[in-house]
Amino acid sequence: MDRIEQDVRWGTPASVRLRKPARPRAWGELAKHAFMILVCLLLLYPFALMLQMSVKDTEQIMYEFFRISSPYHFDNYARAWSEVGPMIKNSVVMAGGSALISIFITAAAGYGFGKLKFPGKEPLYWIVFAKMMLPGVMNLIPSFVLAWKLGLLNSYWAVILFAVGGAQPFWVFVMRTFVAGQPQELFDSAKVDGAGEARIFWHIALPLLRPVLSLSALNVFLGVWNDYIWPLVTIQSFDKRPITTGLAYLSSTHVGDYGPLMAGYVIASVPLFLLFAFGMKQFVQGLTGGAVKL
Amino acid sequence: MAVQSAARGQRKKTGRIGRAAGYGFVLPAVLFTVLFEYYPMLDGIFHSFYRWNGSTVEKFVGLDNFAEIFRDGVFWTSVKNMLFFLFFQIVLMIPTIAACIVLFRIKNSKMQYVYRILLCVPMIIPGIVTMLLWQFMYNPQYGFLNQLLDVLGLQQLQQLWLGDPALAKWCLIFIGFPWIGTIAALIYLAGLQNVDGSVWDAAAIDGAGPVKKALFIELPLLKGQFKLNLVTVLAGTVTGYGLQLVVTNGGPGFATLVPGLYMYQRAFGSGTSDYGYASAVGLILFVIALAISAISIKYIRSEE
Numbered sequence: 001m002d003r004i005e006q007d008v009r010w011g012t013p014a015s016v017r018l019r020k021p022a023r024p025r026a027w028g029e030l031a032k033h034a035f036m037i038l039v040c041l042l043l044l045y046p047f048a049l050m051l052q053m054s055v056k057d058t059e060q061i062m063y064e065f066f067r068i069s070s071p072y073h074f075d076n077y078a079r080a081w082s083e084v085g086p087m088i089k090n091s092v093v094m095a096g097g098s099a100l101i102s103i104f105i106t107a108a109a110g111y112g113f114g115k116l117k118f119p120g121k122e123p124l125y126w127i128v129f130a131k132m133m134l135p136g137v138m139n140l141i142p143s144f145v146l147a148w149k150l151g152l153l154n155s156y157w158a159v160i161l162f163a164v165g166g167a168q169p170f171w172v173f174v175m176r177t178f179v180a181g182q183p184q185e186l187f188d189s190a191k192v193d194g195a196g197e198a199r200i201f202w203h204i205a206l207p208l209l210r211p212v213l214s215l216s217a218l219n220v221f222l223g224v225w226n227d228y229i230w231p232l233v234t235i236q237s238f239d240k241r242p243i244t245t246g247l248a249y250l251s252s253t254h255v256g257d258y259g260p261l262m263a264g265y266v267i268a269s270v271p272l273f274l275l276f277a278f279g280m281k282q283f284v285q286g287l288t289g290g291a292v293k294l
Numbered sequence: 295m296a297v298q299s300a301a302r303g304q305r306k307k308t309g310r311i312g313r314a315a316g317y318g319f320v321l322p323a324v325l326f327t328v329l330f331e332y333y334p335m336l337d338g339i340f341h342s343f344y345r346w347n348g349s350t351v352e353k354f355v356g357l358d359n360f361a362e363i364f365r366d367g368v369f370w371t372s373v374k375n376m377l378f379f380l381f382f383q384i385v386l387m388i389p390t391i392a393a394c395i396v397l398f399r400i401k402n403s404k405m406q407y408v409y410r411i412l413l414c415v416p417m418i419i420p421g422i423v424t425m426l427l428w429q430f431m432y433n434p435q436y437g438f439l440n441q442l443l444d445v446l447g448l449q450q451l452q453q454l455w456l457g458d459p460a461l462a463k464w465c466l467i468f469i470g471f472p473w474i475g476t477i478a479a480l481i482y483l484a485g486l487q488n489v490d491g492s493v494w495d496a497a498a499i500d501g502a503g504p505v506k507k508a509l510f511i512e513l514p515l516l517k518g519q520f521k522l523n524l525v526t527v528l529a530g531t532v533t534g535y536g537l538q539l540v541v542t543n544g545g546p547g548f549a550t551l552v553p554g555l556y557m558y559q560r561a562f563g564s565g566t567s568d569y570g571y572a573s574a575v576g577l578i579l580f581v582i583a584l585a586i587s588a589i590s591i592k593y594i595r596s597e598e
Contacts, residue, residue, distance in 0.1 A: 028504065032400050039393050040412045042472045046427045047419060049438065058436075065441040105322045112319030124320055128327045133591070134335065135583035137533040137554065138576030141561045141569050142334035142341065145348045165330025168323050197315035226421045228536055233562055244422040248540060251426050258436060265423045272418045280411070287417055288477055 054080075054262035061258050073259055080264035086239060087246035088271060094156050094231075094242055095224035098163035099217040106168060107213060110175025111205045115187060116197065125176070132169040144233050158234040159242070163224045171216045178212050179205055218275075218286025225272065243268045335580075342577040346570035359574035369575065372544075372551040375463065379552065380531045382467045387523060389473040394482040395512045399504075410483065417476040425540045428469045432456045456542055459549040466537060466550055478523045485519035486512065518594070525590040532586065533579050553579055 053061055055072045112118075113125045143162060152158040182205065190200045206213075228244040235241055241249065247268060254261055276283045342360075345353045363369050393413075400406045416424065431438040432455035440452045456462050502510065535554035538544055544551035544559065551559075553575060561572035 029401060032396050033405065035396050036393070036400065036409045039472055039474060040409060043474050044412065044415055046424070046431065046438075047415065049431075050423075050427055061436055065436075065438075066445065105326060108319045109323030112316050116316035116319060118316030121316065121320075124324050127332075128323055131327055131331050133584075133587055135529070135533060135580050135587060136331070136335070137583055138338040138342075138557075138573060138580045139331070139334040140558070141348075141572055141576065142337035143330070144561075145569070146330075146334055146337070148348065161326075162330050165326040168327040168331070172323050172327075197319070201319070228422055228540065229558070232539075243420060247420075247422055247426060251429070256436070258430065265426065269419045269423060272420065276414070276418045284414065284480060288480055 050262050050265055053258055054266050056259050058256060058258060076259040076263040077267065079260045080267055083250060084243065084246070084264040084267045087241055087243045088268065090156070090240055090246075091225055091242040091244075092271065094159040094163075095221045097156065097160045098167070098224045099221040101160065102164040102167040102171065102220050103213050103217050105164060106171040106175050106216060107179075107206060107209055108201065109168075109172045110177075110179045110209070111201045113172065113176040114179030115182075115205070125172075128169055128172050130169075132173065136166070140229065140233070143230075147234050153234055154237045154240060155235075156240065159224060159227070159231055162230065163220060163227075166223075167216070167220045171220075174212060174216065175209065178209055182208050214282055215286050218279075218282060222272075222286060338573045338576055339580075341570055342574035344570040344573075345568075346573070347567040348569050355570070359571050360578075362571065363574055363578070368548055368551065369553065369556060371548045372553045372556045375548075375550060376532065376552045378463060379467070380528070383527050383531045384524070386467070386473040387475075387478070387520070387527060390475050390478045390523075391482060391513075391516065391520070393472075393474055394479050394486065394516075395508050398483060398486045398512075413474060413479050414476055416474075421536075422540065425469070425537060429456070429541045432465050457546060459546045462542055462546060462549045466541065469537065469541070475523075478526075481519050481523060482516055485516050521590070521594050525586065525594070528586050528590075529583050533583050 052068050054076055055074060056064075056068070056076075057073050060069065060073075109128070113121065147153055147158045147162070152161065186204050187200060190204055195203070225242075226244065227242075228248070231242050232245045232248075235245065238246075238249070247264060250264060251261055341352075343354060343356060345351055345355050345358075397406060397409050397413075400409070430436070434440055434452070434454050434457065437455070439455060443449060443452050453461060455465050533554050535552050535558060538550050538552055538555045539558065542550045544555050557572045557575040557579065560566055560568045560575065
């Protein structure tokens with residue numbers, strides 16, 4: 001294949017050209033690029049529209065929908081920030097808290113199930129593992145009642161505790177697999193030196209798990225960041241709302257005020273954009289639960 | 295396994311303290327799973343045989359909820375809508391596959407990477423923003439579609455879109471055009487990358503055309519990834535309702551209602567707290583989702 005491509009580049013004898021015509025090949029490449037560019041444009045157009053509208057006032061949106069003209073209303077962003085800023089804080093606290101707590105609990109369980117021995121280990125592991133196969137569709141209502149009875153409604157904990165619970169089956173399974181694969185000699189020698197289980201976990205197992213930890217933290221973070229239904233039923237007070245329910249609420253109460261709304265959508269997209277920009281590969285892996293590398 | 299035998303050799307050293315430590319490490323995970331996952335699940339199954347509002351009303355009614363669901367016209371409307379969405383969600387898996395095959399065939403690896411990143415952009419935008427943006431696109435007064443028709447001089451074609459019972463369903467299907475799913479795309483691309491390079495060379499020498507090549511080489515190679523994504527689409531469409539909840543809330547009327555949303559509305563909709571009835575709807579969805587998950591485990595495992 002390489003040879004043929006080279007021939008195309010440097011000019012080919014007629015006999016070769018007859019067998020593998022150069023032209024259709026070049027056109028084929030061009031067609032592929034054209035197709036991909038079209039797909040990307042169509043896919044990203046709504047977001048371009050969002051950016052464009054975020055600096056317009058209602059009249060400009062109404063009468064000059066497809067154009068962008070001065071005056072540019074950057075003050076939309078100031079107005080949006082005062083509403084969306086607190087929501088971002090709420091989302092960061094809830095998503096970050098869930099991620100942080102769940103990585104410690106799943107990593108500890110991964111160590112316990114992967115390296116320690118105690119009666120009832122297998123049954124306990126299977127209890128956690130089996131939940132992976134069981135759908136969560138009917139959890140919503142009883143979970144709400146549970147959160148209510150525990151007095152968690154309108155508190156960050158309603159989101160955090162249930163998110164940590166939801167993260168257990170899959171990530172305990174992953175952590176156990178990784179810990180079980182860590183070299184046993186490290187653990188043995190630490191034990192000979194007289195280190196307790198807690199120290200071994202903290203100083204040997206946890207550092208070795210670091211790549212998986214960031215993966216699972218990101219995965220849990222993204223799950224909470226994008227969750228709409230659960231905070232919708234558990235968090236009613238406006239000052240605690242995350243971006244998902246908060247933006248939906250703003251959109252239904254500020255109908256027609258599209259400039260600031262779009263600015264708010266843009267602001268709400270910034271945190272994930274930063275995460276993506278700084279850790280593209282980890283981001284993609286966190287997104288797909290580690291199944292895929294970019 | 296090696297791990298177990300190594301652990302067995304350790305038994306003498308790990309006394310009672312070691313055992314207690316083991317429980318200390320795993321108990322938080324077990325407790326979280328039991329309290330926040332198993333308990334709600336079992337509580338929901340239990341209460342689907344009850345008339346229940348979460349507090350004051352709690353009365354055993356046997357199979358009454360299910361008998362009522364069976365006669366409930368709204369429920370069957372929601373099932374019909376769900377099947378409509380399911381059919382199109384499966385058909386709309388094709389654009390992602392097609393785009394991935396084209397993307398993978400691009401020779402310039404730098405450009406390939408650029409397209410790949412661009413396909414990831416929709417995932418950076420919070421899902422709720424995408425849904426609200428599309429809701430705006432359909433806005434009859436300000437929205438993109440009617441504005442576009444206005445510019446093109448086709449005012450007579452302007453619609454209420456989401457406000458029109460006949461169109462609302464189609465509008466929801468059209469959301470996400472051109473229907474490239476980022477996660478699905480990443481999975482397909484990973485599948486194509488795992489393939490031995492000689493397959494492609496052999497195909498090129500055979501002189502197969504681009505479509506023929508897709509049908510006989512790439513598509514068979516993507517079978518595993520397709521099944522994986524199909525299971526996600528199946529389970530997601532049968533039990534999911536986030537899109538409907540945000541964009542139309544099942545309306546106008548019951549035009550875009552799906553069973554999951556019906557469950558939600560019967561529990562948390564205005565004025566109703568039919569938690570028992572909603573749990574019964576949830577149990578039906580649970581059983582279907584469980585069947586999908588069981589079949590998929592058997593089906594996917596058996597072939598790989």
